[in-house]
Amino acid sequence: RRLGVTLLTRTSRSVQLTPAGRVLLEDGRRALAALDAAATRARRAARTPARLVCVTKPGGDAGLLEPTLARFAALPDAVEVDVLVCGIGEQEGLLRDGTADVAMLHLPYDDTTGLDSERLLVEEQVAVLPRAHRLAGRPAVRxxxxxxxxxxxxxxxxxxxxPLIREAAQLAQLVTLGRTIAVLPASARPxxxxxxxxxxxxxxxxxTLLVAWPEQSRSTALAAFVRTALEVARRAAAPA
Structure with missing residues (x-):
């Protein structure tokens, strides 16, 4: 009633959400989840010494995380960074629920709705094949x-x-055995x-590899980490 719209339709046998009701339900769930995540991050920020948590999947940083951590640690106001290596596809959820402060995400696979992000790298994809595969000797495929x-x-x-994949080692083993192939970013090769x-x-x-963080974050340490990641990415992309 306060919203001035109908949220439910009732009959003698059922109650259903209207389109407006579905929007309110979905947005409300996201708002409550964001509130819980903010509380988790606030408790972590109150600890001494201060620290950040960065989450990535195995090999999901295109080799940029190590130099980013090194350059960030050299800053005069740097804080400790804990690196959480998660299962494939888990990093977005760990950022949203407050477990992590910053994440390495990938478009088009991860959803960045409600997150802020900066692009670090755009790269082509490769087919990952067992050596005996019919296409393994090709210079390129479509x-x-x-x-x-x-x-x-x-x-x-x-x-x-x-097969449902949770870990990079699981994927590599199944491809080796000829049970599946994969299409991955070229930076996965090493x-x-x-x-x-x-x-x-x-x-x-x-x-597209992104560095992502909660929308409207005010953490100065997080902002410095993002700036460092962008600088490392620019240096990596610059001609030798």
Whole structure:
């Protein structure tokens, strides 16, 4: 009544949300989750000494996190940074629930709604194949060449019949055994075992590596960390 809109429709047999009701429910859930996350981060910020928590999946930083941590640690007002290496696809949730202060996320796979972010790197993708695969000797492939191949799933509700992947080592083992192939950012190459080969996928959509943090954060340490990550990314992209 206070909103001036109808949130529910009632019949003798059921109660259903209206479109306005669904919006209020979804936004309300996000607001409550954000409040819980803010409380978690506030408790962490009150600890002495101050520290940040950065979350990334294995190999999900394109080699930028190590130099970022080193340069950040050299700043006069730097704080300690704890690095949380999570399972594949978990970093966004750990940032949203307050476990982490900052995360390495990837577009188009992660949802940045309600987060602030800066782009660090845009990169092409490669097919990850076992050495005996029919395409392993190609200089490059297209997505059509991968038609009919078993591709992994990274979320339980993701369509497809491929294996559900939680860890990078699990994915590498299944590709080695010929149970699946994968399409990954090119920066994943150094993390792969020598039982696998990578082939550029010419028409795969590029991926974007982001450094992301809670919307409207006022942490000066977090702002300094983000600036450092951007500087490291710019240096890495500069011609030698």
């Amino acid at each position: 997505m059509a060449d991968l038609a009919g191949e078993t591709l992994p799933r990274y979320l339980p509700d993701q369509p497809g019949g491929g 993390q792969l075992p020598d039982t696998l080969v990578t082939v550029p996928v010419l028409d795969a959509a590029p991926t």
